[in-house]
Amino acid sequence: MKKNLLFVAVGSVVAILVLYFIFSPTASGDGADIIVPVEKGKFTVEIATTGELKALRSVMIMGPTRARDFRVNQITIERMVDEGTVVKKGDFIASLDKSELFGKLSDGQNNLDSEVAQYEQAKLDTALTLRQERDNILNLEYNVEQKKLVLEQSQYEPPATIKQNEYDLEKAERDLDQARQNYKIKFNQALAKMAERSARLRKEEREFQAMNDLLEEFTITAPQDGMVIYRTNWDGNKIAEGSQISAWNPVVATLPDLTEMQSITYVNEVEIRKVKVGQAVKIGLDAFPEKEFTGKVTRVANVGQQRPNSDAKVFEVEILVNESDPVMRPAMTTSNTIIAQELEEAIHVPLEAVHVQNDSINYVYLNNGVKQEVKLGMSNYDEATIELGLEEGDKVYLSIPNWGESQSVKLLEELNGKRNLKEEEAVQEEMPKQPVPGGPAGGKPAAGEAKAGKKASNS
Incomplete structure (x- = not known):
């Protein structure tokens, strides 16, 4: 008899437990639901990005800057030190192929020799021409003196003879004046010709000297102390031995100032509106995960761009690193967490707990069987x-409970008049109602309630 009573008691307990789990609001058709408490405290909106370290200030290491003056447009790098090499001022960085410039030097030497020869020949020709003109003037001066003597000696000659001698003297004097004028003209012409030849010679000398000076620039040395970081080409590859540099952009490498670094990162167009200059940033290094740094946003690009191998538009953001550390090197990968917004005290719930109906009503499932509308604030x-609808200590489901699909939303009175419920009410009238254990009775929804919808999006 006692044994039968024991079996009855145990059976009753089991039956009660089964009924509890079947009708309890915490039960679901596919296992136990997760319920979490509504918390109140500090809330942060963060934007996580990946970036790359770059020195705030760098000195450019240049190849020949005047190579294009001599029509040397592409220069091949023959030899270079390894990237990351720490150098002192004057140390060797790289050597460039001089073969094309040697060809220009050979042509320049030939041009210079030709100009020197032409200059010397012009000097000889000018000297000879002017000497001939001076000799001609001397002869004409002698002829004038001779004609004067003949005229003086003919004073007792017939008038016709005297007249002829006078004409001969006048002609000799005119020839002398003309010769003197011609000499002045040829002298000035000779001066101009020699000035032109001299200018051409000086030009060739300057160009030849400039090419010799340029030859020294084909051996590149460090302008100051620092670490060598080579330039990245348009295709994303670093220049190396065998690469070519353009005479129009002869930058070979940079010497970064490692005492001040910045992280260059990119934020997608959806979140860029949240990023402002001056916002705090938490920075990590992939190479040294144990290191943590801080920084602040110093620049946000106004124009977006499309990164390689991506269809998304992004905006460049510059972040100044507050600390200095010897482990920091340019081009290191950084993980950046931008603190976009902060609230010292706010009620907040996991995004999994928030659902949305008809793209207009956000709600949560409370553990007391209520489907409560909420007004959302910011999210991460x-x-x-949660601005309205929940209080600290309330408990909400992270998934839809088994009674959730048939439950009505308890609307917030504060939001009445701010939404269109005609479509929702029509849907409610068409759907059958079922009683929910622990929740409101079945039948038509009471005033201030609406039917359930789909899961909330991250708004």
């Missing part, structure tokens, strides 16, 4: 703040 990757 994991949580959303």
Whole structure:
């Protein structure tokens, strides 16, 4: 008899437990639901990005800057030190192929020799021409004196003879004046010709000397102390031995100032509106995960761009690193967490707890069987703040409970008049109602309630 009573008692307990789990609001058709408490505290909106370290200030290491003056447009790098080499001022960085410039030097030497020869020949020709003109003037001066003597000696000659001698003297004097004028003209012509030849010679000398000076620039040395970081080409590859540099952009490498670094990162167009200059940033280094740094946003690009191998538009953001550390090197990968917004005290729940109906009503499932509308504030990757509808200590489901699909939303009175419920009410009238254990009775929804919808998006 006692044994039968024991079996009855145990059976009753089991039956009660089964009924509890079947009708309890915490039960679901596919296992136990997760319920979490509504928390109140500090809330942060963060934007996580990946970036690359870059020195705030760098000195450019240049190849020949005047190579294009001599029509040397592409220069091949023959030899270079390894990237990351720490150098002192004057240390060797790289050597460039001089073969094309040697060809220009050979042509320049030939041009210079030709100009020197032409200059010397012009000097000889000018000297000879002017000497001939001076000799001609001397002869004409002698002829004038001779004609004067003949005229003086003919004073007792017939008038016709005297007249002829006078004409001969006048002609000799005219020839002398003309010769003197011609000499002045040829002298000035000779001066101009020699000045032109001299200018051409000086030009060739300057160009030849400039090419010799340029030859020294084909051996590149460090302008100051620092670490060598080579330039990245348009295709994303670093220049190396065998690469070519353009005479129009002869930058070979940079010497970064490692005492001040910045992280260059990119934020997608959806989140860029949240990023402002001056916002705090938490920075990590992939190479040294144990290191943590801080920084601040110093620049946000106004124009977006499309990164290689991506269809998304992004905006460049510059972040100044507050600390200095010897482990920091240019081009290191950084993980940046931009603190976009902060609330010292806010009610917040996990995003999984928030659902949306008809793209207009956000709600949560409370553990007391109520489907409560909420007004959302700001959100981050994991949580959303609640401005209306919940209090600290309330408990909400992270998934839809088994009674959730048939339950009505308890609307907030504060939001009445701010939404169109005609479509929702029509849907409610068409759907059958079922009683929910622990929740409101079945039948038509009471005033201030609406039917359930789909899961909330991250708003």
